[in-house]
Amino acid sequence: MTEPSPTPPRPRPSIRFAIIRVLAVLSVILGTNYIVWRWLASINWDAWWIAVPLVLAETYSLIDTFLFCLTMWRARERPLPVSAPQGTADVFITTYDEPIDLVMTTARAAQRIAYPHQTWILDDGARPGLQEAAAAAGIGYITRSDDWVGKPRHAKAGNLNSALFETDGEFLLILDADQVPDPLILHRTLGYFADDPTVALVQTPQFFTNVDEADPLGAQAPLFYGPIQQGKDGWNAAFFCGSNAVLRREALMQLGIIGYVRExxxxxxxxxxxxxxxxxxxxxxxxxxxxxxxxxxxxxxxxxxxxxxxxxxxxxxxxxxxxxxxxxxxxxxxxxxxxxxxxxxxxxxxxxxxxxxxxxxxxxxxxxxxxxxxxxxxxxxxxxxxxxxxxTLNIDRADEAQPVQPIATISVTEDMATAMQLHSLGWSSVYHHELLARGLAPEDLRTMLTQRLRWAQGTLQVMLRDNPLIKRGLSFGQRIMYFATMWSYLSGFAAVIYLIAPVLYLLMGVMPVSAWSVDFFARFLPYFVVNQLLFLVVGRGMRTWRGQQYSLALFPVWIQACWSAAMNVWFSRPLTFAVTKKDGRDERGVPWGRIWPQLTAIVVLVIAAVIGLARLAVGSADGTGTLVNTAWVLYDLVVLSVIIQAARYRGPQATVAAVSDATHIPDPEGRP
Missing domain, CATH: 1.20.1270 (Substrate Binding Domain Of Dnak; Chain:A; Domain 2)
Structure with a gap:
């Protein structure tokens, strides 16, 4: 199977980045001009109950645009490290209940990593069968001690924290159970730590081999594992994504000790x-x-x-x-x-x-x-x-299995929280844009929704517990980069307004703007066109449409994440942690109970479009307003259609066996 390159051919970086900066400035200027006009001159106060929410949603989108522009302003394409790889290394493969064959496939590939290292399977399920398989293959096996019985387990963070005190490598390569590493992954990444003693983390992309060209579940994230992470890297804010990353043990232990002292x-x-x-x-x-x-x-x-x-x-x-x-x-x-x-x-x-x-x-x-x-x-x-x-002062933290917890435990997404803590202590990070591991993505809608909900909940937990905007030790750029990721999960509320507003107009003639005038189009269209051009140039041929679809189509998931994270942080209501299924489809079928809001929205939008056009035909509706809102409805339907595609999806055409091929993944730049 041939993997798509994460960096297609492009113009010289200096020219491309100059174009990106010009488009970014234009997007912010035109967007600000449009939103200021909307607030000052176009709100229909007779229908304020929808007019004000709509302009608030548009303001949210402008802030989102501004944050994206800041991200791309300093996008960084790194050369290979100058120094040769050095230092001792441990490879951690985290697992809970994934199939033993799958875990061992990853573990054997990790054994074949060319740089001297020790491979460890971190089995949070404590399965005798996996322990026997690891022993037979000469692979280290770690499970939690009895000290963890009756104590908070902290999911994957707890698994990693437990293993940190049973190993001694200077550097840690962390892999999920399905992420088969390239034999040169440590050769490609360890040099950054020698180049700069402040580097605590080197993150590489995540790529999935069981995703076909259609990818209706939106597993591949080429915009994030590319331009966005490169943009964050330019602000020294590229963060840990849970797998395919190398971390410096010294930095983690310092983080754990400082956290212990602070507690x-x-x-x-x-x-x-x-x-x-x-x-x-x-x-x-x-x-x-x-x-x-x-x-x-x-x-x-x-x-x-x-x-x-x-x-x-x-x-x-x-x-x-x-x-x-x-x-x-x-x-x-x-x-x-x-x-x-x-x-x-x-x-x-x-x-x-x-x-x-x-x-x-x-x-x-x-x-x-x-x-x-x-x-x-x-x-x-x-x-x-x-x-x-x-x-009763908790000097030994008797409520925890171990006093020192290097990997952050404040969130179900331990990766972002840990990276932010490291950055706040003055450590730096690197995003290395080269495919050095291949994994398995969710193969059904139910699993995908569970995964996205967990990501959103964890990110919002961090925002509510340790808001980067007020966190000591972070630079201005780091504050903005972390906040930008957290801010994006608030989009569910804006999406609801974007779905309701055209329906109200087409069904009842309720106008959220004072008029569909030349002033409206003269301000909105340039902003919209330049914004789309910015995405095209940043994406440089990547398939980013699926990501844009899901940012709107998963609005119930984002709203649920906001609610559940707030209840967890403010009222200690527990969150459930579900391990992403890695061994094929969930056979329970389509989760109709979880996508009924999107299906309801689709039905209502279709009805609204039909009635709106009928009103226009009999002369009881404004032509411009009807056409604008019908186009708006059609756009919403195209976006929401991804849910229907995902519900009908019956798994990838490629076989899962592809993941067992652990040959070297060519670098997209053509580097040896």
């Missing part, structure tokens, strides 16, 4: 802040001057500890002094309490008692209860609470 520091600060509030409240409430003095002294120790930690002093030293002060205060209060308890007993003995006729016991009357309630009881409970807070 302990944050938990200590929270504990001391709570302790300060408890003691301050008790000190204010007590009437005993001696006790108030002791509590004030303890409060001073707590505040000193908070200042020391803020100044970077060792946590252990600061909390030790607080513990000593707590113990001293406890002993003093206990001694005083012993005397107070005796006094309370004497007071109780003097209380008026009466016998309960039904129970036959002595009880305290209401007057006695009032006297006890008014008594000034010991604040020992508050001091003991402070002691308990300090004793």
């Amino acid at each position: 302990i520091t944050d938990s200590t600060r929270r504990a001391l802040r709570t302790a300060e509030q408890l003691i301050a409240r008790e000190s204010t409430a007590t009437q005993d001057a001696t006790l108030r003095g002791e509590l004030t002294e303890l409060l001073g120790h707590i505040r000193d500890a908070r200042r020391e930690i803020a100044a970077g002093h060792p946590i252990a030293d600061a909390t030790y002094r607080v513990r000593e002060a707590v113990d001293s205060a406890s002993r003093s209060v206990v001694a005083r309490d012993l005397a107070a308890i005796q006094a309370d007993l004497d007071a109780i003995a003097d209380l008026p008692l009466q016998r309960d006729s039904e129970l036959g016991v002595l009880v305290v009357d209401d007057e006695g209860l009032d006297r006890l309630a008014a008594a000034d009881l010991s604040p020992l409970g508050a001091i003991e609470a402070v002691s308990a807070l300090l004793s």
Whole structure:
């Protein structure tokens, strides 16, 4: 099977990039001119309930255009590294429940990598059959220890974190179970680490051998694994995509240790802040001057500890002094309490008692209860609470299987989160644009939808938990590049408006714009044409239409991802993690329950077009408006038609066996 080159013939980079920059500037200028006019002069306020959402959706699209233009502004085509490959290497093949034959195909290909290395199968399914197959082939096998039982597993991130502490290679090549590597993958990538000691990550493209020319599931992503990653690379923001990447162990371990220290520091600060509030409240409430003095002294120790930690002093030293002060205060209060308890007993003995006729016991009357309630009881409970807070500081992170977690665990997409953390610490990344591994893509619509939902959920989790726009350590370009990826998953809401607006006009004559005038076309058409030209030049012959289709056609998935990610981050509602099926089609058939919004939209759009044209024929509708909105509906139908194609898809024509061929993949540049 001949693979399509990810970089077709093109003009000299300097000329091409100059054209891209000119088109990018024009797109932003023309788009801004159009949107400003839309806001100031064209909104139909009589139908504000659809007019305002529509202009908001268009504004979202303009911001998306601006982010894409920034991405491409510094697109980088790297030469091969200058330095020879060096350093020890481990190859990690992550697996959970993929077929053993498939995993072993990848593992044997990894064994044949020409650069000296150790191959490891990371089996999160702990399957004896796979362990035996690995042993027979002389391949390392790692599964999680008993330390992980009953603890958060963190899916693939946990699998990698567990293996990091059982291996020692300086560099890690991470492969999914289906990604068969080229024998020269380490020779091609390790040189970057020698060229630049700040490089923590080298990412290469993902390419799928079981995808035919039609590719109705949109598995291949030539625009992303090409111009977009090259654009991010120009801003030092090319990120880890989960597989086909080489990472520096030193960088990951630094990330894990810093994360551990930050977690302990944050938990200590929270504990001391709570302790300060408890003691301050008790000190204010007590009437005993001696006790108030002791509590004030303890409060001073707590505040000193908070200042020391803020100044970077060792946590252990600061909390030790607080513990000593707590113990001293406890002993003093206990001694005083012993005397107070005796006094309370004497007071109780003097209380008026009466016998309960039904129970036959002595009880305290209401007057006695009032006297006890008014008594000034010991604040020992508050001091003991402070002691308990300090004793439960999570120094060893007992809630986790291992204290140090180098691969980020804040998201179900550990790859982007880890890359962003590395960039924030000052490490750099490289995108190497050469096919050096071949894998398997989803072969049915159900699996594809599950995969895309997981990607979107994970990306949005990162945005909500660790927003790059306010993350310390990132450069301006890195903030924008990460945010651009996250922003793209909000498109589902804009898509709904783009589907509703023409339907409302064709069915009921509701106009979101004040008029379909010359001003509208004079502003919109140049913006639209230049924007499409920009995509053509950037794509330089690539088949990018499928990606554009799915950006709109998967609007229910993007909306579901936004909702579920928000519920997970804000209300701790768990997300399910599903491993992408790699052994053929899901035989459960078409997931009608998951694509009914798109099918409903198709039916409604068709009905709207028919009624709109009928109204035009009888003279009850405006000709220009009807034609514009009918064209809009036709565009939406063409985009949504990909869902029908995907639902009818019955698998690739090429055989899965193609993935077992581990011969060298030629470089598209013709380099040896």
